[in-house]
């Protein structure tokens with residue numbers, strides 16, 4: 001497995017599921033970590049666990065839609081670690097599942113706010129530092145619903161398609177700065193989100209999120225230095 005260089009990696013939605021697996025994988029690769037999620041308890045427990053294993057961690061219980069809180073976390077981590085080299089926009093909510101005709105507008109707004117605007121907020125917080133060092137890797141976590149129609153997935157599907165569009169535009173806009181942007185569809189994983197989407201499914205039939213972390217480590221590494229504006233399906237990688 002390619003190892004990430006010693007870098008500072010920010011992961012949103014790090015307290016459980018894929019975000020937690022990524023935090024553990026990057027810590028194992030020697031990265032410094034900047035972690036956030038709304039719930040304090042699980043996040044703090046994870047940070048303490050990783051620190052006990054030797055990792056350096058900055059963390060904050062925050063909502064990714066809260067621009068001031070995200071900026072404060074990035075400023076604090078930059079003061080301690082230097083710039084954020086890698087950002088994984090992983091935080092996401094499922095929201096109301098149903099047809100667009102039946103989509104409650106409040107719920108639509110919340111899903112787009114977290115899944116799409118939250119990513120922009122984190123990108124805007126880390127981008128000046130990345131530009132200043134002439135490089136950086138932004139990895140947006142999409143979904144199988146992000147690049148094709150999936151009726152009945154409401155705002156979630158639209159938010160992931162828009163997150164992919166954000167990725168392609170960012171990749172082109174930042175080409176000269178050295179900042180890269182790619183999207184990863186992690187595929188089905190054994191997590192809380194998947195359980196709430198498919199309550200009748202046997203969780204043991206699904207991969208643990210730890211199994212799909214290698215593509216993220218590679219996208220964070222120098223080995224993918226020329227890769228930007230691309231979409232990866234984690235289960236099919238490499």
Ligand SMILES: NC(=O)c1ccc[n+]([C@@H]2O[C@H](COP(=O)([O-])OP(=O)(O)OC[C@H]3O[C@@H](n4cnc5c(N)ncnc54)[C@H](OP(=O)(O)O)[C@@H]3O)[C@@H](O)[C@H]2O)c1
Pocket residue numbers: 012013014015016017018019036037038039040062063064065089090091092093114118141142143144185186187188189190191192193194
């Ligand atoms: N699981 C799957 O099968 C699957 C398939 C395709 C794509 N994905 C994508 O993979 C990513 C990870 O999914 P998962 O299954 O690991 O989800 P999950 O188990 O529900 O975990 C989501 C994480 O995001 C955090 N979060 C949610 N809203 C947030 C907010 N407003 N601000 C900050 N943090 C927030 C959660 O913590 P708090 O609740 O404490 O904030 C949690 O740490 C998501 O982008 C998801 O769309 C998952």
